[in-house]
Amino acid sequence: MTDFAAAVREAEVALRDLFEPTPLQKNDHLSARYGAEIWLKREDLTPVRSYKLRGAFNAMRKIGAGTAGHFVCASAGNHAQGMAYACRHFGARGTIFMPVTTPKQKIDKTRIFGGDAIQIVLTGDYFDQTLAAAQDFAREQGASFLSPFDDPDIIEGQATVGLEFLSQLGEAPDLVVLPVGGGGLSAGVSRLLAELSPQTQIAFAEPEGGASLHAALTNGAPVTLPAVDNFVDGAAVARIGALPFSTLSRFSPDLVHRAPEDRICATMLEMLNIEGIVLEPAGALTVDVLRDIPDLAGKRVVCICSGGNFDFERLPEVKERAQRFSGLKRYFILRMPQRPGALRDFLGLLGPNDDITRFEYLKKSARNFGSILIGIETTSPEQLDDLRDRLEGAGIGHRDITRDPILSEFLI
Template sequence: MDDYLQRILRARVYDVAHETPLELAKNLSRRFQNKIWLKREDLQPVFSFKLRGAYNRMSLLSQEELQRGVIASSAGNHAQGVALSASYLNCRAVIVMPITTPEMKVRAVRALGAEVALHGETYDEAYQEAMRRSEKDGLTFIHPFDDPEVIAGQGTIALEILRQIQDPPDAIYVAVGGGGLIGGIATYVKSLWPQVEIIGVEPYDAAAMKLSLEAGERIQLPNVGLFADGVAVRQVGKLTFSLAQMHVDAMVTVSTDEICAAIKDVFEDTRSILEPAGALAIAGMKADIAKRDLQDRTLVAVACGANMNFERLRFVAERAELGEEREAILAVEIPEQAGSLRKLCNVLAGKNLTEFSYRMAEGDRAQIFIGVQVLDLDDRTKLLTRLQSSGFACLDLSNDELTKGHLRHMVGGRLPASAKTLCRDGCRELLYRFEFPERPGALMTFVSALHPEWSISIFHYRNHGADVGRIVVGVLVQDNEMDDWQRFLEDLGYPNWEETNNPAYCLFLGAQTV
C-alpha cells in the first residue's frame, strides 16, 4: 500500500487532466433519502478518467522511448487518453482498434494526432496485434489498466474526492473493467479512511472481477456483454486483482436496463449524458441502496465516462423505464369482437400507456401488446390483478429479453380474409394516422370517441417522449357508414392522414386474399 500511495502522490496528471468537481446529485439524493455525490470524470478533456493513467505512465518514459513512440490497444477511452498524452509529449502514438469500433471513436482518436490501425473483431485480437507490433517496431506498450503507474494515475481521483468532501463518505462506488480505476481509488482511500466501503460495479454479463474474487483467482470469461463496452474485459489484471483482494469490500452486478435507468438519472440531475460504463457506478449504487435499505448515508459514485454513441440513445431511452421497474410490458388477451378494446381501455384508465399494438387475427380471441407506466413492482402486480379480475388473461413480459429487444417491434401481420365476416357486405378496412397532444388520458379519449359498432382491426401507439402522440388505426367500416366516419374525423379535431392506399400497408398489413 505504501508503494502505491507514494506513486499516487507523485503522479503527474494535471499537465493534461483536470481536477473534476464532486457534485451533489440533488434529485437522486432526494429520491433515495441519502446524500449522493457524483465525481464528474466525464468532464475530462477526453470525456473519461482514462487520461489520468495514460499520461502518468507516459510522462515517465525516457527520451529514447518517447522518440520511438508508444502503442496501445483500445476501442475507445484509453485510446483517446494515450493519443492526447502523446500529443502533449510530442511522441508518436499507434492505437490498435477492433474493426468493429464505431467510426466516431476512430475519428476522435485520429483527430488527436494518433495513428489508428484497425485489426480483429474483438479487443483481445487488437491486443495481440498491439503486442506484436510493440515487439516488432520497438514501441512502448501502454497498458489500459495493469500497470502500477496507470493505476496510480487513476488513484488521483481518490486524492481529489478526499480533498473535496468534508467528512468521510460511507461508501464509494466504482465501475470495474480491468480494475485499474478501482485499484487506484481503493488503495488511496483505504490508506487514509479505512472505514469507507469501496464497492465495485460490473454488468451481469461482464463480471470478471466479481467471479475472480469469489474464486480466489483470476477467472477468464468465455465471452462478455458489449453494451457497457468500456468495461467489457474477459479477465482482470494481475496487479488490479491483487489490489481488489486487499481493498475492495464488495462487488455489485447490474443489468443493461439498470444501466440505462442510471444514464437517465444522471441526465435529470446534470443534463449530461454518460456512456453505459460511465453510469455503471450509479446503477450499482442504486441497486445496493435497495438491497441493503441504505438511508441517511453519504455515498459517492464515480461518473467515469461520457463517450456515448448517439445511435445508442434510442435504446437507452426505451430501456430506462424498464430498468426502474416503472414500465410494464404485457400481453393481454381480449375477445375478438366490437367493444372489447374500449372495455380494456376502461380498465387501464388512469394509467399512462407507452405502447399499444394490436392486429386483428383469425379466431375469437386477440392478443394485444401493451406498454404501461407503473410506479414500481408492487403497482405492476396490482395492475395484473386488476386486468385478470376484469376477465382479461394477461402475461407479464417485462423481464423477457426477446420481447424487449425484438417482439415489441414485430407485432403486426395481414388482415385475415375472414375478418370481413365481422360486418355485413360492403365492409372495408380504412387505415388512418392521427396526431394528438401527448398528455395523460388522450389515448383513452380517442378510443372512447370511436363508434361502438366499428371493429378496430389495427391499433398502434408508441410514446416517443415528444409533445405530440401518434396513432395508426385500422377500422372496418361499411360503405353506408362513410359519412359517419367523416363526421367522426371532423368532431375529433385531431390532424389525420388516410393511409389506406399506402404501398407499405398494402404489402405488409393489408387484407389477405381468399
C-alpha cells in the same frame, strides 16, 4: 508517505500540465434521497470525458514519451481517447487498434484528440481479435503496448483520482464507491486509501452482465466469464486484470454490488433529467448501486462518475430499457382469435393511460388464431398488472416477454 502514495503524488503533479483537478460536487438530490452526504467525483469532465487519460499519461511519462516514442493500444473507447490525447501532448507516435464494429463517433473523437500523432487501425469483429493484433504489432515494431488496466503505471495514474478527492474534501470520507471494469481505477484508489485513509470504507460497482471482480473474489482468483453483456461498454470486462486483482483480492465479494443494465438506464435518465449530468453507462454505475448499499444514512460518501462519453443516438434504447425496468412498458405476445371484432374487443380492455407503442402481426399459429406482438406503455406498473388480469378474464392468451432475454432480443 509510502512509496506508492509518493509516486501517485508525483503523477498528480505532472498531470496538472494537462488539466486541473476534476470537480468534487455535493449532490443535494442524492443526499436527500439517502439521508447522507453524497459527493460526485466528476471524471466525466476531464478533457477526454473519462479518467482513462490519467493512466495513459502516467504510463507514457514514466516510459519516457517523446518524439521518438511509439505507443500501441487496443480499445474501442475511453482508453483509446486517453492515449490519443497523451500522444499529442508528448508529441509521441501512437497506433490505436479498434474493432471494425466501432461506431464512427468514437473513431472520430479519438482522431480529434490525437491529431497527426496517431494512426487508427480497424481490425477484428470482436475485441479479443483486436487485442491480439495490437499486441502482435507492438512486438513486431518494438513499440510500448499500453494495457488499459493491467499495468502498474496505469494503476498509479488512475489513483490520482483518490488524491484529488481527499484534498478537495479536506477530510476522510466514510465511504468511497468505485466502479470496476478491468480493475485499474479501483485497485489504484483502494490501495491509496488503505495507506492514506485506512478508516474509509470501500464499496464496488460492477455491471450485472460483466461482474468479473465478484466472480474472481468468489472463486479466489480471476476467472473468465462465459458471456458478457456489452451494454456497459466502459466496464463490461470478461476477466479482471491480474495485477488489479492482486490488490483487490483482500475484499469480500459482499462489497461488490452488481447493477442490472436496465436499472443503469433509469439512473442515467434520472441524472440527465434532474441534474443535467450526462453519464455513459459505466459512469452511472456508482450512483446506481447506492440503493444497494446498507446503512448510508449520515455518512459522507464519494461516488466516482468514471465517464461521460455517451452517444445520444443511444438515448432511445436507454429510455426503452429504463421504462422496462421501471415497469412502465411491457411487451406481450397475444394469441388472438381470427374473427371480426376480436381486435376491437382487445382494445376495449385497455385502460385510459395505456398507449400502444408497437403492434405487429407475427403469424397465424392455428387455423382460427394468430399471434400478435404488442408493446404497451403506461403511467404506473400497477396499470399493466391490471391489464394482464383483464386479458386473463377475457380468455385472451398472452405471454409477457419483456424480461425474456432470448425473445426480447429477437422481437423487441
